[in-house]
Every structure is written in structure tokens, then in C-alpha cells.
Amino acid sequence: MAADRRSLVSAHHNYLVNNMLSPGFVLGNPDSPRGFYFLADVVLPGESTPRISGRFFDASAALLVELHWNRMIENPGSCLYQPEPGGFRIASGSGDVLLTVHTERFPNGYLTRIQGRLYDDLGRLRVEPSCEGVQVYGNVLLSLAEPFQFSKK
Amino acid sequence: MKNTEPSKALGSVWIFGDYRNYFQNRVTLQLIAKGKDLAERLETEVTVLVLGDRIHQYAMEYVAHGADVVLAVDHPHLKAYQVETYTRIIAEIAAEYRPEILLGGATSFGRELFPRLAVRLETGLSSDCIALEIDPETGLLLQTSPAFGGDLLAEVITPDHRPQMATVHPGVFKERPHDSGAVGRIVYPDVEIRPDTRVELLRSRPQQGRKGGLEEASVVFAGGRGMGHAEAFAILYELAELIGGEVGATRPAVRAGWAEEERLLGQTGKSIKPKLLISAGASGALQYTAGIQNAEIIVAVNRDPNAPIFKMADLGLVGDARSIMALLLEELRKRL
Numbered sequence: 001m002a003a004d005r006r007s008l009v010s011a012h013h014n015y016l017v018n019n020m021l022s023p024g025f026v027l028g029n030p031d032s033p034r035g036f037y038f039l040a041d042v043v044l045p046g047e048s049t050p051r052i053s054g055r056f057f058d059a060s061a062a063l064l065v066e067l068h069w070n071r072m073i074e075n076p077g078s079c080l081y082q083p084e085p086g087g088f089r090i091a092s093g094s095g096d097v098l099l100t101v102h103t104e105r106f107p108n109g110y111l112t113r114i115q116g117r118l119y120d121d122l123g124r125l126r127v128e129p130s131c132e133g134v135q136v137y138g139n140v141l142l143s144l145a146e147p148f149q150f151s152k153k
Numbered sequence: 154m155k156n157t158e159p160s161k162a163l164g165s166v167w168i169f170g171d172y173r174n175y176f177q178n179r180v181t182l183q184l185i186a187k188g189k190d191l192a193e194r195l196e197t198e199v200t201v202l203v204l205g206d207r208i209h210q211y212a213m214e215y216v217a218h219g220a221d222v223v224l225a226v227d228h229p230h231l232k233a234y235q236v237e238t239y240t241r242i243i244a245e246i247a248a249e250y251r252p253e254i255l256l257g258g259a260t261s262f263g264r265e266l267f268p269r270l271a272v273r274l275e276t277g278l279s280s281d282c283i284a285l286e287i288d289p290e291t292g293l294l295l296q297t298s299p300a301f302g303g304d305l306l307a308e309v310i311t312p313d314h315r316p317q318m319a320t321v322h323p324g325v326f327k328e329r330p331h332d333s334g335a336v337g338r339i340v341y342p343d344v345e346i347r348p349d350t351r352v353e354l355l356r357s358r359p360q361q362g363r364k365g366g367l368e369e370a371s372v373v374f375a376g377g378r379g380m381g382h383a384e385a386f387a388i389l390y391e392l393a394e395l396i397g398g399e400v401g402a403t404r405p406a407v408r409a410g411w412a413e414e415e416r417l418l419g420q421t422g423k424s425i426k427p428k429l430l431i432s433a434g435a436s437g438a439l440q441y442t443a444g445i446q447n448a449e450i451i452v453a454v455n456r457d458p459n460a461p462i463f464k465m466a467d468l469g470l471v472g473d474a475r476s477i478m479a480l481l482l483e484e485l486r487k488r489l
Contacts, residue, residue, distance in 0.1 A: 020341060
């Protein structure tokens, strides 16, 4: 039997990443001033809305949009934030969907599925759709146990 | 930022995650609670092994109820339970991770799967256990199981082979409360998934029946041979319907055709824990009482004042069960 895959799992809310449950995960460095990052933050009991933050680029390394806790705070790519039942999606100015976030409610918990194709500030593919969730590449922490603490925001 | 990377080690007390009919059948959660006690004595952790397709919510639920680790095999080919596929996969995983203890519910599912697993793993299996403890001297699992038709309780150990395997009735142990703040580890083993080529599942549909059923009922009327005949036994159904309860039966009553097999209580049937159990015409053989011992209040009716049922009853009525149940029905009809 080859190596297994391991993560943490929350009783309350998880994301699906790399075909695993995870309470939260982060790619890149959320504290970098201009670089790529993607944060699917831990959702604590009593809350049901996932908190997505990130700075997303296109394949030519041009900044498209920056999200902080599901809210667009920079938008040079003229992206659109579109609420949907159970979540939201971000579409580029040309109408291409960058990211969809959808939360399923279970009897005693929540599962958020993220779909999207995201590039970093060097034009490298960092997130792409995979089965029910996303496959992520590069510098990643897959098992956040508690909410991320931004140092500058 | 706190990043708690999962530990490499898995707990050595394993519970098989039986989530079919999940919100009625809580046996996995009950076994997790017992597994926590056992694991504490062995200074290890509890791992729940769960197979299926899109089993995310069950993994989360097991963590909420105390599982330290969930060992998850999640694949579309596992959507339908097929015993040969499940047996092969679990045996491969157990051979890889080598648990000390493997427990499962004595459900129809567990009764089919666990004997096959025990053979595949070349170890022993104690079925329908009513108690599990750790021997403080040897650290072995003491498996208390009815033997010789229930006349004896055997204490079984598995000294030389692993895992130590046992099945336990639903309702024998109490589950822990749901903890939304719990965080556990989840491990996805790299195991080959291939469909069973000899069996093709064409369709499945849930069995028709009352939601919740015996295991969830707060009041149960349980009838035995002393009810005499089918017409008298039917009084119990009327009583149950009148006050919103359920009907259980001893083995002789089921054999006589007065009640369906799924109403059987005891070692080879269901274990229940209603707030009130009215036992009518049952002497109190061990095979039967093993399934009702967790009832909060037991009222026993039997014509034999020396019947064993009176030793465990909170209130005993010596008399003809048919007559007393008929009187109770008449009285309740007047009042309700």
C-alpha cells in the first residue's frame, strides 16, 4: 500500500481540497503586500459562512482581484461578485468564472466546495477544479486548525 | 498562524463506521464512546474506519462524537455496500495499520461483514457482546458475550491474534454528546478500489416502516410467550398505538408468529433503551433481558412470582399478562 493522505477534519465545517476534508487551508503568503495567496479560513461553530480571501492573477500574471473575507477590496480586472444560493462566484470582466464557492448544509455541519482556476503572480497555475473540490499546487498548508491571523489587515 | 499537521500514528482502537440508516441507528456513535474508554486505558486513540461514496458528513459526525481519527475510503464504487468488496478493502487496511481492537455494530450489516473479516484476518470474533473492558493486567480486551443459548455469559479474550474483534448490539452503550468544536485527523489510505465483478446492484429502496422504530421509542410494550396467542398479543399493538409507543417481542413470541422478526428483543435481536418498558408474559431469560437492560423503567407482568424478570423490574405485577394488558387497554381508552 502506498503512502496515505492526511489532513485535519472539523466536526463543524470543512472544505474539500485535494480530495480531502480540511477545516481550512492557505496557499502562498496572505501577509505579502502584492503576491498571490488563497485562504479558505476556518469557520467556527456558530458561523456557517466560509471566509475566502485571496489575491488572484491571470495566466499572464496580471492582478485580477483581491478578496478579503468574501469581499472584493481591489478589482483591477473589473471582476464581478455574484451571490448565489449557498455561496457566491467571482467572474472576470470578460464573463469567465474565476471562482465558485458553495456550502452544503448537513444535519450537523457544513461542507464548502470551491471550484476555480487561479494563477499566481508568476502566471503559474495554483488552483484547478478536481472532482468535488479543488486541487492546489505549490506552497500550501492544508490543515489550518484555527482561524488565520492576518498581520497587517 | 497555527498549523497542526496530522500525526503519523493512528489510534489502535478501531470502530467500523456503519452509517446506513444513520439517524436511526446510532451504534457507531455508541461504540465510539465505549472505544474512548478502552483507548484511554490503553493510552491510545479511537479511529473510525468508514467506507462509501461522499461520506464527508459521517466523518464529521464521528469526530463530533469523539473519534480522534477517521480512516476514510471514499469512492463512487463503494456507494452500494457489497460485502466482498468491503471485506477485501478493510482486511487490506487492517493488515497495513494493524489495529489492536476492531469493533462493529451487531446489525444485519455487521453480522454479515465481521465474520468474513475475522476469517480474512485470521483472528477471533465475539458476536453480540454486551460488555467490553480492558483487563488491567494483560491489556487484553475482555469480551462478554452470551454463550450456550444465552444460559451463560462467556468472557472471551483473543490473546494471540490481532485485531481483537467484537460486535455489539445497538443500545448497549451510550453515545457522547455532539461537540461541534471538535477537530480530529482524517486519513485517506491508498487502497485499490475495484468493483465486485460477480454482483451487480440493480436498485435499492428503503424498507417501508415506522420512522425511528423500536430503538427510538420512548415507550415499548414487549410481549412473551405468556401472552398466550396472537389475538392477545395484538392487545400490545393497540396499547402502543394508543399512546404512541412500539411493540417488541421475545424469541418465543416471534417464533409463534405473533410479531415480526424485526421486533425481536435480546441477544439476537435489538437492544433498546426506552424511558418505559412494559414486559408482558416474558419470564426474563437472559437472551431477552440483554436487550432491555438499558430501559429506564421496567414494569414486568408475569404469573410466576419467581420469574427472573422481577429481579430487574422496577415494578412487578404478578398475574395473567393477557388479562392485565386487556385491563390496561380498557382503562387507557377511557382516559385518552
